[in-house]
Amino acid sequence: MRKIWDIHGGVHPNENKTQSLGEPIVLSAIPPYLYVPLSQHIGAPAQPIVKIGDNVLKGQTIASANAAISVPVHAPSSGIIFAIENKSVPHPSGIDDMCIVIKTDGLDQWRERNTNKDFSQLSGDELLSIIRNAGIAGMGGAGFPTAIKLKGKNNKPIDTLIINGTECEPYITADHSLMLENADDIAMGLAILAKIIKPKTILFGIEDNKMDAVNGIEVALEKIDFSAYSDHAIDVEVVSFPTKYPSGGEKQLIQILTGKQVPSHGLPADIGIVCHNIGTAVAIQDAVCLDHPLISRVTTVTGEAVSQPRNYHVLIGTPVSFLLEQSQYRADVSNRLIMGGPMMGFALNDASVPIIKTSNCVLAPTETELPSPPPAQACIRCGMCAEACPASLLPQQLYWFSQGKELEKLEQHNIADCIECGACSYVCPSNIPLVQYYRASKTDIKQREVDHHNAELAKRRFDTRQDRLLRLEQEKIAAKEARQTARKNSNKTDKHVSLTSTASNDSAASSKSTEDRDATIKAAIKRAQEKKSASAATNEDPVARAQAKREAQLEQDQADPEAKLTRAVENAQQRLEKLHIKFSEAKKNNDKNITIIETGLEKAQAKLISSQQALDDHQKISFTNDKA
């Protein structure tokens, strides 16, 4: 037996899991319309590749992943594209987001599939691309693209793969029923994961309130020789541990199973661990072995306001209301609809929102079951929250600082380490919605960072503009001086020429005078430039100075790529300005090089536009990076 570690804090809410385990998983009907959001995962939304009116088959890609962190979206059933528009989606803030609406034809006709693949013949990269193309994102709740998580980082080898079958949230039994009914699929998904990751140890963590699942999984795992998928032996162990909320949090589960803690602001990969949900394992199995993209999932429908609490195999995009009808939802006694569990789930604005890849539960409680929160009383700093906090924070202090919007203090007290599990609010005798305060404060901190960054950008932009205006002014003066000197000189030569021209013939004289004038203009410009550079380079050696300047520039560039881009824009502007002057001069003088100068001018303009673009892009990227 493996040593089980304890986590700090935790609570024991009523489990309420038996209600929805009464019958096996039911296949939900196909709704008349499917609302498939483009953003069901962490990262950039998928881009639609279908048009309104297109016929789509079940499993066909309808939106592709064009960004680095994104996953594609597939048609959950066959039908025609009815609309691509903003619809209400399951989100804590109740916002609308882009959805592809499919009018189903009821035929549920599959696209062509390449089934019965033997995955052991495929390489890790091939498997990863299958997983990515199947649109799989973590099904435990966060929805991070699975392929990216699996790819990991080269410098961080993974030696432990943890499969999360904890399901510590009350009421939810989606994972539990999946473990009971699809243990072999889970085992096969695990084998695929083992082939990709090649860990030394696989730990399958299940809470001890699901011993039937523990036994089933143990039997299923024994059938597979995991070491065959790797060049080294793989230890596989199913570990059951005492039921306590929130044992199923990724960080908490890692501590329970290994005794290690994920570094603050770090990832499990930093300590050689990766965690996957069992729903994800099944989705991987379906994608690799059956060529079945992620278009359905198991969702628990429970609560006293539904007469038939149970689990459904439900198509992504099915409206919650359609699902509730199948369980005989009684709207008159339901006081709220929760997507997710009672501890971390969010209340829905209306029942028209669709089931998405991360929807593990729809909870419809009655008022007696989950009463409305009473008004909050004063915090008496009793410390029950600190005893319950799985992250060992001091929630009462965080609450105090949140009220005063003391953001620095909040950061000092590590509000970033709060996992928003709700254990503190659960035990609070004064009914204070603590987690809500922390969410608001986290947003305040993020907003402050964004504001700070924007202010910095604006300041830099302003400074650069001031510099540029100043330089343009100086150049104008210099150019004016140069013209004046040139005119003075040319007057002199003209006189000289007119004196000599009397002795020679007119045409020769005139041509010579043109040549002379050109030469003197050039000479004047050169002198002016020399004068300018001399005045710029005070007393030092101009060459050394230029070198030093260049070096400084290089250093600066490495430190700040944005400055480099800004300078490129400025250079392009300067060149354009100079060419403009040259061009107008050439025009005045009817120079034969005018066409050459003109093309140069066009090129300079293009260069300016492209460098401006590059700068904008860079700013956008760094902005989004900072935001992330």
Add this chain to the structure above:
Amino acid sequence: MALMRVTSPHAHNRQTTGQVMQLVLLATLPGVLALTFAFGWGTLVNILLAVIFAIALEASALKLRKRPIKFYLNDYTAIVTAVLLAIALPPYSSWWIILVGIFFSIIVAKQLYGGLGYNPFNPAMVGYVALLISFPVAMTSWPAPIYLTPDELSIPNPINALLIALTIIEQPIIDGFTMATPLDLVRQNDALMIEDLINEYPQFGRWSGYGWEWVNLGFLVGGIFLLQRKIFTWHTPVSMLLAILIMSALFYDGGSSASAGSPLFHLLGGATMFGAWFIATDPVSSAASNKGRVIYGAGIGLLTFIIRKWGNYPDAVAFAVLLMNFSAPLIDHYTQTKPYGHNTQKKS
């Protein structure tokens, strides 16, 4: 029914602040019973008057502050403060003493700071200290234990006890109705060995003051009940008692005339147990983290002993608690918990 928009968590365990406070009240019972057995009905009269005054003052303060009165009275904290102050006062205190004490507790220490949760000092102890400084004679006249009272008939019955408190009838001025407390005797003693002192004065019992032993044991039982119900953690009371134990052991010196009394004398004497389990554990004014609570409790124990031995007041828990209330924010600043994931960060 319209769908409700509330944030997670949706589930809640049903314990409320009012229930916590009721448990605290329940836990004072053994100590209060012991006090009543030892000193007569005076303690119960104290409690009755204090609770009435506290509710009245709390309600009027809430009304002035335009707060919902019933909602805040339902948290029972005013009653807890009143009971704790009433226990600390000498039995048979006059009504105006109680009223002044409650005024300082409820109005000055609590409502003027913004009500429950915003008071930096323990309200009951603020009231007690205000009284001790203002009316030192009345506050230090503890009645003698019933069993030492020479004339059994002079022990007031409940009605007389109430009338005494309302100053309608005079306190019986029988010699021996009030007596120096054991703590006083030990502090003022500089001639007798401790053993002789105990033999000389009848106020001493087996280990500590007569009657006081049982009072302290009563509060110990109540405290352990609250600990078992997880109303507070062990850190503050245990570290406070340990600090008193260690200090009194260091300065016992075998019981010479300069001795401060035995460790058991201190642990079971005066307000030690009451202070440890009911006063120092007041969460609002104490340190937040468990490590902080150990420091906070030890500080109270240390100061209690120092004031008992070298100070001018007969008991010291109230002053020690207030002084440590001052330092609670400082302690909090230096004793933040180490959250998940911060141990590993240093190593890697």
